[in-house]
Amino acid sequence: MxxxxxxxxxxxxxxxxxxxxxxxxxxxxxxxxxxxxxxxxxxxxxxxxxxxxxxxxxxxxxxxxxxxxxxxxxxxxHADRPLFKSEMARSYALFVAGWVDTQVHAVLFPLVVADLVDRVRPEDKAYIVESRGKRIGTTDFAAFQARAREKGVTAFRAVVEPARRVLKVQNFLAGDHPAYPDYALMGAFMWARIVSPLSLLEAEDPVHAWRERMLDLYDGMGRKAKAA
Ligand SMILES: N[C@@H](CCC(=O)N[C@@H](CS)C(=O)NCC(=O)O)C(=O)O
Structure with missing residues (x-):
């Protein structure tokens, strides 16, 4: 195990x-x-x-x-059910993971940082206030988040445009079935969903429909997780 x-x-x-x-x-x-x-x-x-x-x-x-x-x-x-079926699949997954790390997370973090700080365990609060405060240059997380949200949701919707283009024509980033590129992007949406009630996507967005499909995967693993 x-x-x-x-x-x-x-x-x-x-x-x-x-x-x-x-x-x-x-x-x-x-x-x-x-x-x-x-x-x-x-x-x-x-x-x-x-x-x-x-x-x-x-x-x-x-x-x-x-x-x-x-x-x-x-x-x-564990060779069965590979995450990467080819060298090209692995390279695409690495590219998507890098895009999520550097672009998607960067836009998302300011939008949810105060909600995140509010939800850490009390014993971790001092650590998170210091470490995330250093990252954003203030410990007034609520004011920072409110300012970020003035334009940030629009910026977030723009940053996921590469995924939207793919999801307009297929069900998953990896094709007909989900694979690591989908998991890399869905990690960001799970993060947001679990720390913050903020609504990130419009209902008619193909990324929204994809996120619903991702929440249903593996017996609804994502949907069952405790959300904000
Ligand atoms: N490159 C690492 C990044 C992992 C990472 O940054 N994890 C965060 C949680 S989302 C963490 O453990 N942070 C510990 C801390 O901030 O003290 C990976 O892909 O696993």
Missing amino acids: ITLYDLAFQEDRRPSPFVWRAKFALAHKGLPWTAVPCGFTEKDKIAFAGSQTFPVIKDGEAAVKDSWVIADHLDKA
Whole structure:
């Protein structure tokens, strides 16, 4: 059985976009796992893997950190139902993951940062206020988020245009069936959904319809997760 070290917020919310990539990858491959909830200030639980971030997995003797390395590990260690069916598929997945990390998360983070800070475990509050405060240059998260939302939702809808173009003509970023590119982008939507009630997409947006399909995958794994 694989153990997945997962970042936990208040009321056992599990918003980490990178952990969601790992969860979707495990579900895609039909691999069961046990999750170990960890707070931001419980990095000692993942020290065995030499990691300061989540996700980490323990798969038999292997300790693996970083969502992308985990995906590669899963395909090597468990050949069935590959995440990457070809070198080109793997390259496309890496490209989408990089786009989400650098563009989608960058636009999303200011839109939900105050909601996120509000939902961390009380024991992690001081850590998150200091670390995220440094990142945005203020600890007045509510004012920062309100300002970001003046133009940010429009900017967010614009940044996902590359995905929209694909989803206008097919059901998933990977084609007829979901695969890692879908999991990489869906991680960002899970993050937003779990920390914030903010409405990001218009109902008629093809990205909205895709997100609904993604929420239904694997027995509604995403939909069942505690949302904001
Ligand atoms: N490149 C890493 C990034 C993982 C990451 O940044 N995880 C965040 C949670 S979303 C984290 O664990 N942060 C710990 C912290 O901020 O102290 C991956 O893909 O796994």
